[in-house]
Amino acid sequence: MQRKDDDLYNFFIMTKARVLFVSQEIVPYLKDSPMGRISRYLPQGIQEKGKEIRTFMPRYGHINERRNQLHEVIRLSGINIIIDNTDRPLIIKVASIQQARMQVYFIDNDDYFARKFQFYDKNDKFFKDNDERAVFFARGVLETVKKLGWNPDIIHCHGWFTSLLPLYVKTAYKDNPIFSDAKIIVSLYDDEFEGELGKTIKSKIKLPGIKEKHLTNYKKGTFVGLMQGALDFADGAIIASENVNPEILNYLSQKNMPILPLQDEETYIDAYNDFYEKILKNEKT
Secondary structure, eight states: OHHHHHHHHHHHHHHHOEEEEEESOOTTTSOOOHHHHHHHHHHHHHHHTTOEEEEEEEOOTTSOHHHHTOEEOTTTOOOEEEETTEEEEOEEEEEEEGGGTEEEEEEEOHHHHOSSOSSBOTTSOBOTTHHHHHHHHHHHHHHHHHHHTOOOSEEEEESGGGTTHHHHHHTTTTTSTTTTTOEEEEEEOSOOOSSOOOTTHHHHHOOTTOOGGGGTTGGGOSHHHHHHHHHHTOSEEEEOOTTOOHHHHHHHHTSOSOEEOOOOTTTHHHHHHHHHHHHHHHHHO
């Protein structure tokens, strides 16, 4: 009987599990980086192992839309996201990576992403509205997934710019049937930014369902604070860089969650897939 149950579980995992990948950078749309390479090849590898995938990133202004053949998805655009009492229209674009047979969805808004830089201006100054941009991106992803009607089993976050997703999924969106069963995995990189997000970040993050205690780390507005906040709401964590901030690693060590150590570049896809199955199997038992 146990063998039969295991066979049914394995069938479910191989054919039905859905993984939502959310990253702040993916090659070839931005310059080559370890995070960008993982965010490009991991979804492809997981899809080839039988899981369904969706992949999201911001549509930064220096991404060449013509060369990469981005186009707007009218049926998904048109939502307004209110941040700090201001309505911001959400624009969704999509591009295909033909050799991988996968699509990448882009979150766009002229006020936040038309500029030709990622997080720093031409004078290497951290954008003052990066807090609002991160809020818009996280909520834009979740609103788009809602509109797609696609229930993810796992949401895998890559980069500090995705750090608000765990908070929103486990608080403001937790009762939405699209996200109610989703498990969060946070990958930790050495993508630390210099400076702090705005002093009003707490008010910009807040939505119904988010309490003061949920913002203990986020309200610091620092890289460490954001990643600690993400870990507060994660179901698992992956070490994705040799040089992760020691303060974050120390915080992670105090958490009772599955942790996948740094993997070899040649075999990480298999290890990540096994980690997903471990997270999902814990959910089923």
